[in-house]
Amino acid sequence: MYVSLPFHIQKMSTLDAAATLRWTGWILGISPLITVITAPISGRIGERIDPKRGFMAVQAFQGLGFSAWRSRARCPRCWSPACSWG
Numbered sequence: 432m433y434v435s436l437p438f439h440i441q442k443m444s445t446l447d448a449a450a451t452l453r454w455t456g457w458i459l460g461i462s463p464l465i466t467v468i469t470a471p472i473s474g475r476i477g478e479r480i481d482p483k484r485g486f487m488a489v490q491a492f493q494g495l496g497f498s499a500w501r502s503r504a505r506c507p508r509c510w511s512p513a514c515s516w517g
Contacts, residue, residue, distance in 0.1 A: 436455075436458070436459065437455045437459070440454065440455045440458065441455070
């Protein structure tokens, strides 16, 4: 996926070549950057708490984050498929 992604971004972009290259760099580089920043914090927390509880806490925070992101649209029909899926 990462090998062909820059070519897809280049085809879809409406910006000039320099801006497209910059955005491609951000898209491909943000995940490793966040990992470098959060890995030491995660390691310290992992030494202090039970791994199962930590995993469940991370899952809960992700769920809350996704719910908040989804509710930002404040559109009732956005919630209807989620409610019907169970």
